[in-house]
Amino acid sequence: xxxxxxxxxxxxxxxxxxxxxxxxxxxxxxxxxxxxxxxxxxxxxxxxxxxxxxxxxxxxxxxxxxxxxxxxxxxxxxxxxxxxxxxxxxxxxxxxxxxxxxxxxxxxxxxxxxxxxxxxxxxxxxxxxxxxxxxxxxxxxxxxxxxxxxxxxxxxxxxxxxxxxxxxxxxxxxxxxxxxxxxxxxxxxxxxxxxxxxxxxxxxxxxxxxxxxxxxxxxxxxxxxxxxxxxxxxxxxxxxxxxxxxxxxxxxxxxxxxxxxxxxxxx
Amino acid sequence: xxxxxxxxxxxxxxxxxxxxxxxxxxxxxxxxxxxxxxxxxxxxxxxxxxxxxxxxxxxxxxxxxxxxxxxxxxxxxxxxxxxxxxxxxxxxxxxxxxxxxxxxxxxxxxxxxxxxxxxxxxxxxxxxxxxxxxxxxxxxxxxxxxxxxxxxxxxxxxxxxxxxxxxxxxxxxxxxxxxxxxxxxxxxxxxxxxxxxxxxxxxxxxxxxxxxxxxxxxxxxxxx
Amino acid sequence: xxxxxxxxxxxxxxxxxxxxxxxxxxxxxxxxxxxxxxxxxxxxxxxxxxxxxxxxxxxxxxxxxxxxxxxxxxxxxxxxxxxxxxxxxxxxxxxxxxxxxxxxxxxxxxxxxxxxxxxxxxxxxxxxxxxxxxxxxxxxxxxxxxxxxxxxxxxxxxxxxxxxxxxxxxxxxxxxxxxxxxxxxxxxxxxxxxxxxxxxxxxxx
Numbered sequence: 001x002x003x004x005x006x007x008x009x010x011x012x013x014x015x016x017x018x019x020x021x022x023x024x025x026x027x028x029x030x031x032x033x034x035x036x037x038x039x040x041x042x043x044x045x046x047x048x049x050x051x052x053x054x055x056x057x058x059x060x061x062x063x064x065x066x067x068x069x070x071x072x073x074x075x076x077x078x079x080x081x082x083x084x085x086x087x088x089x090x091x092x093x094x095x096x097x098x099x100x101x102x103x104x105x106x107x108x109x110x111x112x113x114x115x116x117x118x119x120x121x122x123x124x125x126x127x128x129x130x131x132x133x134x135x136x137x138x139x140x141x142x143x144x145x146x147x148x149x150x151x152x153x154x155x156x157x158x159x160x161x162x163x164x165x166x167x168x169x170x171x172x173x174x175x176x177x178x179x180x181x182x183x184x185x186x187x188x189x190x191x192x193x194x195x196x197x198x199x200x201x202x203x204x205x206x207x208x209x210x211x212x213x214x215x216x217x218x219x220x221x222x223x224x225x226x227x228x229x230x231x232x233x234x235x236x237x238x239x240x241x242x243x244x245x246x247x248x249x250x251x252x253x254x255x256x257x258x259x260x261x262x263x264x265x266x267x
Numbered sequence: 268x269x270x271x272x273x274x275x276x277x278x279x280x281x282x283x284x285x286x287x288x289x290x291x292x293x294x295x296x297x298x299x300x301x302x303x304x305x306x307x308x309x310x311x312x313x314x315x316x317x318x319x320x321x322x323x324x325x326x327x328x329x330x331x332x333x334x335x336x337x338x339x340x341x342x343x344x345x346x347x348x349x350x351x352x353x354x355x356x357x358x359x360x361x362x363x364x365x366x367x368x369x370x371x372x373x374x375x376x377x378x379x380x381x382x383x384x385x386x387x388x389x390x391x392x393x394x395x396x397x398x399x400x401x402x403x404x405x406x407x408x409x410x411x412x413x414x415x416x417x418x419x420x421x422x423x424x425x426x427x428x429x430x431x432x433x434x435x436x437x438x439x440x441x442x443x444x445x446x447x448x449x450x451x452x453x454x455x456x457x458x459x460x461x462x463x464x465x466x467x468x469x470x471x472x473x474x475x476x477x478x479x480x481x482x483x484x485x486x487x488x489x490x491x
Numbered sequence: 492x493x494x495x496x497x498x499x500x501x502x503x504x505x506x507x508x509x510x511x512x513x514x515x516x517x518x519x520x521x522x523x524x525x526x527x528x529x530x531x532x533x534x535x536x537x538x539x540x541x542x543x544x545x546x547x548x549x550x551x552x553x554x555x556x557x558x559x560x561x562x563x564x565x566x567x568x569x570x571x572x573x574x575x576x577x578x579x580x581x582x583x584x585x586x587x588x589x590x591x592x593x594x595x596x597x598x599x600x601x602x603x604x605x606x607x608x609x610x611x612x613x614x615x616x617x618x619x620x621x622x623x624x625x626x627x628x629x630x631x632x633x634x635x636x637x638x639x640x641x642x643x644x645x646x647x648x649x650x651x652x653x654x655x656x657x658x659x660x661x662x663x664x665x666x667x668x669x670x671x672x673x674x675x676x677x678x679x680x681x682x683x684x685x686x687x688x689x690x691x692x693x694x695x696x
Contacts, residue, residue: 068568099384100384141408383553416527420498420549425528426527
């Protein structure tokens with residue numbers, strides 16, 4: 001039955017479904033988990049690295065975490081190759097906005113832009129949808145810290161804590177249980193590790209299997225003495241910083257948490 | 268150069284004033300033309316153009332059209348007005364479009380960047396706009412008042428007080444003398460009146476002025 | 492009037508020292524003889540130790556600043572590293588030459604420390620011809636005067652503090668002899684360890 005309705009993305013099935021889009025979502029639920037948690041002083045994104053090998057030539061750059069802009073980072077679940085196309089679009093859109101308005105692009109606007117591209121591929125014939133879900137962490141003056149997800153259909157939504165990829169419903173349940181409103185960034189990082197530990201298949205967690213990124217506010221280094229012309233100096237330099245963690249730092253976080261010990265005790 | 272406009276900022280307000288004359292060369296055809304436009308609740312601009320540039324750029328624009336079009340467009344003074352008004356309309360509609368699309372108002376700083384970019388692109392196009400403007404706005408997010416001076420080339424300066432057109436010759440020194448960073452609204456209005464008086468005293472051209480004040484409450488007319 | 496390079500006025504200069512560079516500009520924005528603003532900086536930081544100076548027609552200064560910021564930011568995002576001064580120089584050159592028959596009226600200068608802290612400075616004409624230099628680069632309406640002051644004050648292998656003094660005196664004394672430059676100045680002294688930004692009080696006339 002479904003064969004007649006899934007070879008083209010543009011065709012609704014009699015039940016009113018778009019099979020290709022659903023397949024894309026299915027593909028994502030096989031990808032490594034990524035979770036995002038909004039804290040009061042920052043946002044953390046954490047994801048599981050599915051493929052680790054001693055032979056892999058690791059250049060130190062993250063596989064599933066991308067900086068989109070000075071004030072935004074994204075985690076990917078799904079097809080990395082598809083993601084990089086969208087990431088390129090997003091980066092260019094953000095820079096073009098900065099050039100036009102001399103101001104960082106508001107987070108939701110950038111996400112909307114990416115989602116419009118995604119949506120296009122659920123409608124135009126002959127092409128498959130992007131097999132990618134994103135987790136976005138961002139900061140802007142109006143809405144402060146924000147966390148969003150988007151999926152292949154082009155829908156997006158804002159969250160306080162959420163997850164995409166494999167076992168995302170299990171992760172979501174755990175997050176719902178442990179999330180508190182006034183979490184600090186550090187506590188959020190710890191929560192992220194705990195949740196990943198429980199949802200990941202592998203037994204022992206280490207920096208090799210995880211990717212971590214945080215977005216936070218840095219108290220601005222003493223403001224420049226001069227008044228400076230905003231016409232040429234650019235937007236008031238936001239103190240937003242994002243950081244993709246090194247393997248070693250993740251290891252330290254795990255060690256500090258002692259989650260592994262807890263686990264051993266449980267066993 | 269029958270234009271004259273002023274802008275003065277204080278801590279939480281901006282005053283904009285503009286002459287109300289329309290005409291060409293030394294001839295005044297109108298003295299009740301409003302040359303201040305409110306763009307959004309916290310943003311307004313006073314606009315004018317350069318006459319020399321005007322006619323030459325305007326003519327080039329006309330030469331681009333067919334002779335039929337040329338006949339239809341009517342007198343040159345009309346065309347000049349259309350030039351400036353057209354640009355301001357364009358800006359106003361685009362800012363409104365941004366507001367509808369994104370459900371948020373563009374603040375003065377990004378709005379000034381947008382307007383500057385439009386003029387900078389325009390100056391290198393086949394038919395450039397010849398518009399000088401003073402953009403005043405109140406930034407609700409940062410609780411600050413801003414004043415920008417943008418000329419027909421797209422040169423943008425952020426300034427505490429500014430004059431454009433004939434006013435620069437007679438009123439800038441008045442502003443230099445009396446303006447100070449925490450100037451109150453009443454003092455700023457007084458300063459504006461001093462500038463207008465200076466124009467009346469020193470310029471051969473007879474101007475009438477209208478003015479507005481922009482603050483956190485929005486844009487209000489200011490009787491002079 | 493008809494020369495776009497001298498409508499708005501302004502000057503910039505860069506110098507090489509011992510394992511350091513300095514780059515400085517005035518902050519005047521004018522419209523012919525009228526001064527419009529005294530906060531118009533013309534030197535922009537493009538990386539930790541890389542700087543771009545732009546003098547000439549102010550609208551083009553702003554436009555190009557925004558354009559190079561876009562290109563530089565995309566480079567940083569895609570390459571996950573900062574642009575070398577040499578790379579920036581070639582980017583500036585090719586970007587300007589794209590407008591060969593309708594150029595931006597600017598005279599850019601680039602200064603920075605390359606890989607391993609190698610000092611690098613260069614200047615350009617309005618269509619992107621690179622002028623590499625070992626000592627100093629000048630640009631703007633006070634460039635004639637700057638050649639004079641730099642020629643007499645500059646000496647090779649200056650330490651950062653001495654380089655700051657040299658470039659400041661060179662700029663200040665040059666802009667004092669130029670009606671279209673001055674109204675404040677900003678100096679950056681760049682070493683491998685840190686970037687020092689100093690705002691100079693100058694004659695305000």
